[in-house]
Amino acid sequence: MLGVIGPAAHTMVASLFLLPNFTFVLELIAFLLVLGFIAKYVLPPLRKAMSEREGSIRNAIQAAEEARREAGELAQQRREALEAARNEARQIVDQASQLADQMREEGRRRGQDEYERLVASAQSEIELERQRARDEVMNQVGDLVLRAAERVVGAGLDDERHRALVDEAIAAAQSSGNGA
Amino acid sequence: MSGGILAISVPVGDHITGKLFGLTINIDDLVSVGIAGLIIVGLGLWLRAKITSGVPGKLQLAFETIVGAVENQVRSTMGERGFFVIPLCVTLFIFILLCNWLEMLPTTYPGHHQLLPAPTGDINLTAALAILVIVLVHITWIRKSGLRSYISHYLKPNPAFFLINVVEEIAKPLTLALRLFGNIFAGGIMLVLIADMPAKFVLPIPLLDFIWKLFDGLFVGPVQAFIFTLLTLLYFDSAISGGH
Numbered sequence: 029m030l031g032v033i034g035p036a037a038h039t040m041v042a043s044l045f046l047l048p049n050f051t052f053v054l055e056l057i058a059f060l061l062v063l064g065f066i067a068k069y070v071l072p073p074l075r076k077a078m079s080e081r082e083g084s085i086r087n088a089i090q091a092a093e094e095a096r097r098e099a100g101e102l103a104q105q106r107r108e109a110l111e112a113a114r115n116e117a118r119q120i121v122d123q124a125s126q127l128a129d130q131m132r133e134e135g136r137r138r139g140q141d142e143y144e145r146l147v148a149s150a151q152s153e154i155e156l157e158r159q160r161a162r163d164e165v166m167n168q169v170g171d172l173v174l175r176a177a178e179r180v181v182g183a184g185l186d187d188e189r190h191r192a193l194v195d196e197a198i199a200a201a202q203s204s205g206n207g208a
Numbered sequence: 209m210s211g212g213i214l215a216i217s218v219p220v221g222d223h224i225t226g227k228l229f230g231l232t233i234n235i236d237d238l239v240s241v242g243i244a245g246l247i248i249v250g251l252g253l254w255l256r257a258k259i260t261s262g263v264p265g266k267l268q269l270a271f272e273t274i275v276g277a278v279e280n281q282v283r284s285t286m287g288e289r290g291f292f293v294i295p296l297c298v299t300l301f302i303f304i305l306l307c308n309w310l311e312m313l314p315t316t317y318p319g320h321h322q323l324l325p326a327p328t329g330d331i332n333l334t335a336a337l338a339i340l341v342i343v344l345v346h347i348t349w350i351r352k353s354g355l356r357s358y359i360s361h362y363l364k365p366n367p368a369f370f371l372i373n374v375v376e377e378i379a380k381p382l383t384l385a386l387r388l389f390g391n392i393f394a395g396g397i398m399l400v401l402i403a404d405m406p407a408k409f410v411l412p413i414p415l416l417d418f419i420w421k422l423f424d425g426l427f428v429g430p431v432q433a434f435i436f437t438l439l440t441l442l443y444f445d446s447a448i449s450g451g452h
Contacts, residue, residue: 048332048335051330058241081262
């Protein structure tokens with residue numbers, strides 16, 4: 029058997045143990061002192077710290093949101109700027125190659141012109157030269173013929189008159205020569 | 209049974225008493241209350257020295273958990289107008305919890321009563337706390353809804369219920385005090401019983417003692433502190449909302 033509740037002395041105390049004694053008052057005072065201490069010195073700084081932390085966490089979260097939004101905007105801006113730069117570069121390259129094409133074309137054209145001009149001037153010079161040479165030759169031929177005819181005829185030919193005759197003969201020979 | 213009777217003398221409600229102004233006082237309970245109070249004040253001072261709105265330490269976290277829980281409970285029942293009870297409830301919880309935990313100290317020896325009993329296992333402290341709470345509840349009630357409304361609540365739903373209402377109001381502090389007292393007192397009796405057990409039991413006494421203290425400390429102590437605080441809160445809530 030366990031717990032046979034003991035001797036009479038204890039039961040007597042036990043009959044009284046539900047009645048408070050003066051300890052009640054002292055313990056009440058002790059509790060009130062603790063309550064006052066907690067209420068005055070512990071809770072205010074604690075709740076201040078809690079609300080401050082709450083505030084700072086809220087601020088931190090807001091700042092983080094803000095930063096993320098800004099970062100997103102910046103990234104968007106960077107993408108746009110990059111895209112714009114790329115477009116511009118492409119445009120510049122296009123323009124440059126267009127310009128190069130133009131210049132090449134123009135250079136080619138100018139070279140061609142120059143070439144043609146040179147060729148033309150050379151040809152005309154050649155032509156001129158040939159003409160002059162032929163004229164010269166014809167003159168000399170005329171003189172020779174005249175001198176030869178003088179020998180053959182044995183008489184002096186009137187320079188003026190016979191010259192015209194010779195020239196005529198030469199022209200005839202020339203045209204027949206050209207015709208041949 | 210093996211013939212002999214195992215008579216264990218359990219000193220129920222026996223205390224080391226003394227006299228102050230010719231009045232009886234329980235010295236052991238007063239010492240316990242003093243120790244609990246000093247521990248709380250010490251923790252409070254330590255907390256004040258280390259308090260930070262940055263990352264809290266363990267002590268601050270413990271305090272903040274209690275204060276936060278009480279604050280949430282107050283907010284959800286009474287709203288902001290009930291914030292004045294937060295200090296009382298926080299102190300009640302911490303104080304009762306520490307007093308309950310004093311029983312963990314190994315001060316129970318065979319043949320002795322507890323040298324340092326949990327003061328909540330004595331009717332003086334629980335009655336003091338319960339009566340303090342109920343007096344404050346009634347004062348709050350009268351201040352919030354006026355004396356006329358306060359008195360008329362005893363006559364609702366009709367005057368025939370007067371007696372029942374009075375009994376209900378008297379029962380509040382009684383149950384509040386006796387519930388805490390009974391639970392912790394029973395825990396103390398268990399400790400005395402275990403300490404006085406004959407050594408022939410299967411489980412060695414220190415192990416039994418340890419198991420019981422584990423149960424008492426982990427469950428009974430915190431639960432009783434919580435219940436006392438919660439009921440305090442509910443009584444204040446009912447007082448503020450005019451007895452409903």
